Amino acid sequence: MSDQSSSRPSGFDRRAFMAGAAGSALMPMTARAAAQDASAPAAQDPSLPVEVTLRVNGKDKRLRIDARTTVLDALRDHLKLTGSKKGCDHGQCGACTVLIDDRRVVSCLTLALAAEGQEITTIEGLATDDRLHPMQQAFVDNDAFQCGYCTPGQIMSAVACVKEGHAGNEADIREYMSGNICRCAAYPNIVAAVKQAAPEIMKG
C-alpha cells in the first residue's frame, strides 16, 4: 500500500479484487505517522505506524507499518510478494521460510522492524532473468509437490540446506528439511529434488 516501487498488474486480478472486496486493504494508510527521529533510541508510540526500510531481493522497500507486522505480512500484504506462504503463522510449518542474510528463517516469527538492515531473499528473488534456480528446476523435474502451498518454503529451505552442507545424503536431507511440513506428503520427491540440485548449487 505504501510501496511506491512495485507496479500493480493491469486488468483484472483475482488477488487485487479479493483485497479490494475485503474493504480497506487497498486504502492508503492515513498520514498520521509519527515524526520519527531516526537517531533517537526512544520507543515508538504503538498507536502510530512506523517507517521501516526492508531490503528484499536486492531492492530497498520503504514501508509504513504497524510495529506488530511480521516479515511475512510485510512481504505478502504490503509488498505483494505472495510467494511466501502463511501456513500456521506460529513457526511450526515452514511455509513462510525466507533467507535473511543468507540464513533460512521463518518469516512469520520475525518482526519486520527487527529485519531492517538485513538482506531478505524470497522465492521471487531466486530465479535469474528467465532461468529458474536449480532448486526450482529440480522441484519441477522431480514432481516434488502436489498442491504446491508448501513449495516456496520448501525450496527456500532446500537452497539453504544445500549451502549449509546438510544435503550430502538422504538421511541428512530428511533431518535438515524437517522444519518444512508437506500436507500432501511429497517427501520422497522433495528429497530427490534436493539431491538433484545439490551438486549444481555447490558448484556455484
Next chain:
Amino acid sequence: MRPFSYQRATDPDMAVQALSAAAAANNPLTQATAQPLAGGTTLIDLMKLDVTRPTAIVDINPLAQAWSAIEPGSDGLRLGALAKMSDVAAHAEIQRNYPVIANSLKLAASAQLRNMATLGGNVMQRTRCSYFRDVSYENCNKRNPGSGCAAMDGVNRMHAVLGTSDQCIATYPGDFAQALIALDAVVEITGKGGTRSMSFAELHKAPGNSPDIETTLQPGELISAFSIPGRWPRSVYLKARDRQSYEFALSSAAIALDVQGGTIRDARVGLGGVATMPWRAREAEALLKGQKFDEALAQRVADAAFADARGRRHNSFKIALGKRVVARALQQAVTMEI
C-alpha cells in the same frame, strides 16, 4: 497481537534501562510488561497466542556483536547468550569436546528455528503445555495464578513426572538446558549493577506454589553468557520423541562421563522431557562414580534417576521410557569412541 512499542537496544546499559523502566510495577518476569526480543521464536509465538502480553519490546539483537562469541578454551567453554543454536551446534570444537551440547542443540526444533533462536532465549523458553498455550482454558496457574490447573485431570500425556507440584505439572521443554545443568554450567547475568554469575542450576525454579515464577531472574536482567568448566568429549544427548525429527522430547538424557581404565571417575546425568525444570539426577550420578560399567549398574542408575517420579493418568509411561533412555544413553557414552 496486542500493541507494543518497539525499541532497539544498541548497548547493554540501554537494554537493562529499558527493561527495568517498567519493572517496579511488574513481578514476576514472565508477566513483565517489557520483554527482551532475541530470536523471537518463543516470544512472538506466545504474543500471537495472547499468552504473553508485553507493551514494550526491547530488541537486544544489536548486542550480538558483543554477546555471541563461541570461545572454547583449555579450561572450559564460554558461550555468548546471543549465539545462535545452529552456529554452536555446527562448531567443530564443540562437536569434538562437548558432543552433549552440540547434539542437544542439533536435535532441537528445526533448522530455521535454530538459525533464529539464541542460547539465552533457548533456556528461557516457556513450557509447551497445551493448557498454558491456549488462553481459552481458564485454569492455568502459570498464566493466571490461583486459577487451577487444567492439566492435572486433563490429557497430561506430555506432562512432567519429576519436580511437579499440586499447582503445576507443565514440562520444561528445552534440550540445551539439560546439557548445561549436567556440565555444572555457570550463567552470567547482566543487570542494573553490572554482571553477576551463578550456577545454571540456580536459574530455574520448580513450580511449587507459584508456577508463574519460572526463574530467579529479575525484570531488567539479561543472560549474557554461559561458562562450562572442563571438557567432556565422552558425552551424549539422547532424545526419545513421537517423531524422529522436529519434536519436543518425551524423555531425554544428557550424559557426560570421565572414564579412566574402565572406571567411571566422574559422571553427570541430566534429564529432559520429564521434569518441570532442567533436571540433574545427582543420586544417579553418585551410583556411577568409582564403578565399572555394566548393564546392571545402568539399570540401578536409571531406577535412581526416577525414584521420586510421580506419574499421572496419561504420562506414567514416561517413567519406564525415561529409565530406558538413561540406560541406553549411558551405554552409548561408555562405548563411544573419543
